[in-house]
Amino acid sequence: MNQTIRGYTLTQWLGSGGMGEVYQGYHEVTRQTVAIKLLSRLEHAERFRNEANVQASLRHPHIALLHDFFVEGGLSCLVMEYIEGPTIEQFTRKNGPLTEEAAWKILGQVASALTYLHSHQIVHRDLKAGNIKFGGQGNAKLLDFGLARLANSPRQTRQGHLVGTAYSMAPEQFAGESTTASDCWALGVLFYEMLTGYTPFGGTTESEIGRLIQKADYLSPLKLKPTLSRTSERLIDKLLVVNPENRLTAQQVLDIIQNPAQLDSSNWTDPIRKIWGRLKF
């Protein structure tokens, strides 16, 4: 360790993903701690550069900031805001599902980030529990938005199962089509996972998972966690809709959070409304 790239000293290896290795870096002059992703896919250097240009101009409280992009010694490097804390995936693996209140809070933050991205015509394409970190005070931050479009193909896991990101792909993504609505499907998968600790579509092969996804064939979250509100179940039902045109948009999710009664007029929204009242995004 302690290798230096463009003034950044690599202080710690954070992990490796589909596109390369990620390190914590420290800049001696600016005293900034950052996350540096060294991209191994050299053939995509130009595309990474173009994406980085667009993304560097984006500012949102729930999206990790992209500071810089450069090519050094033939290696493409992305310099990002360093986010403390576990990913939602790491958190739920260790502690089980989130409370309903915490899940709604993060849902609102991520829906707000997606609304922002979608208004800039950016599709994340790889929204998942492993790409969202809890920053300070339980605030969620979305990582790697946009660049994920180059890396959304399913891949082998360490256990050898063909799962990768397939479990959160929308039905239309299996036909190679990704739109803003695909992110909203993934938002439904994320919400289900935060509430129950399980992903709605499981399997050991991509085709097995794909078959379940194409039919939106999943177990009601209430079967896994009977104490959940029907409001949460209903919201998932409106996100995990096979036809992208009939799926809720990220903005509609935000509207529902403000006014859950529009989801259903029955009075079981009352207990949930108390939670809503305490949420801030």
Ligand SMILES: Nc1ncnc2c1ncn2[C@@H]1O[C@H](COP(=O)(O)OP(=O)(O)OP(=O)(O)O)[C@@H](O)[C@H]1O
């Ligand atoms: N900005 C960041 N701040 C702190 N840690 C980060 C940051 N970006 C990535 N990491 C961490 O680095 C590790 C590797 O991240 P990376 O995004 O490359 O892989 P991944 O999310 O596991 O897989 P994929 O590439 O498919 O998204 C993960 O543990 C991730 O949480």
